[in-house]
Amino acid sequence: MLLKNTKMQLLPKTFQYQTDLANYCKTGDYISIPGVNEKNIKHYRRLVFNNVYDSITSAYPITKKLFGKKKWKKVVNRFFSSQKIQSPQIWYMPKEFKDYVISNENKLLNKYAFLEDLLQFEWLEIEVFMMPDETIEYLTETNLYYLNPEIRLIKTKYPIHLKKAKNITEEDKGNYFISLHRNKETGAVEFTNLSIPFVDVLENLMEKPLTENAILNILQKYVELTTAKSAFHQFEQITITNQLLFKK
């Protein structure tokens, strides 16, 4: 049966032949098309799939290692053959793969309880590495702490940033908070494991720059002042060095 061509520009048969070729590249299931060199046409399926496979594999190296090559290739194939990739930018396509796995691959999600967290984390590394540049608007007031605007915060149930994936068990289940930011000098993405009080600090810093006193006030909701001061100074040392925070 011929597919319906709603645009009416192409004859139904031309529309069908293009659709058949595209579907072959997606699924590997070939339907005979007139005039086609059947020996050569397989190269299109190979080239198209390899391109997609390489892009997804480079985005999720930890997940691929966890699955093993065979299982990984199968899940990439299931994604590509069943989904309509929407992004014209190939670097962004692995996000659609992540979304597909989280919504569709229940068997894998059940086997690896931390899979959703792992995929989110691996994708965010790319998103932060590639995100458009953002500048900090410094105020005239001095001694303020500014948050690096090239940042994403995530909450996970498993410590995918602290332990090797194969070693994560149900006993690790909890609440983990991670920030991923881009170092403005090197462009490298760095992650910071956060406690709840510092998540609170970063969320406030996302709204506006803060003085040290304002930050200590936030921390004092969780601990007494001496502990807050000591914890903040430790945090400040690390985060100023790795450019999560800027002080001016």
Next chain:
Amino acid sequence: MVGIGYRKDFAEEFSKNTLNPAFIEVAPENWINVGGYYKKMFDKALEKYPLFVHGLSLSVGSPEGIDVPFVKQVKQFLEETKAIEYSEHLSFSKCENAHLFDLLPIPFTEDAVKNVSKNIRQVQDILERKIAIEIVSYYSPIAPEMSEIDFINNIVSEADCNLLLDVNNVYVNGFNHKYNPKEFIPQLDLSKVKYIHMAGHTKVASDLIIDTHGENIIDPVYDLFQFTMELMHRDIPVLLERDFNIPELEVLQYEMDKLTTIKANALKKHKNAIIT
């Protein structure tokens, strides 16, 4: 002028002035809404070199038409980077609203000519500039009802667009489909050629070449380039493409120098040609 396809793979070495191209070329898909380390390097390269933009995902052969919001993003990119030329492929890479990220051959048919021409005209209307459309390499025809040369010429005429002549692609197609590239090229409307691509390829079987951009240019392709330039009667920007298996940059510089020399020698035969 001879330029080079700018790639992240050699961006760091490139920033040390190890290559001396007249211009650089990038795919907008790799840079739209992108920042960070490589974007800073690209911005620095843009301060020094004029930019040619060569797209990958426009898919002028798509049955469902073009992606208007994406074309508008490309327009913004062309304006921001002050791009000299925007070119795309005479192929389709999106079908049934799904991107495939490769260049699939369009059936050589009259209705496809009309569809592609309509798509190109719409792109040109949005961009408010003509685009150059590249003759792609292909490994099998798809339900052809006319010759490849008629298909290309009809589209260039109906769409009123320019032509990107990828000399290596014509060589590859001549080999794969058993025709003489030197008989094919003179049949094109050469007055429409605004840009030339040169690249290497990979022979994967005794009767099939794949256009990989992963090898050095071979002598028969240089020879076809010389033949083409002698037909042109004018200077045309030429790009060296190398996407995989990137060699030492001296090798790329050697290839660019060779292209410059061949072009200059070919154009010497034409008194009025200005060589850049």
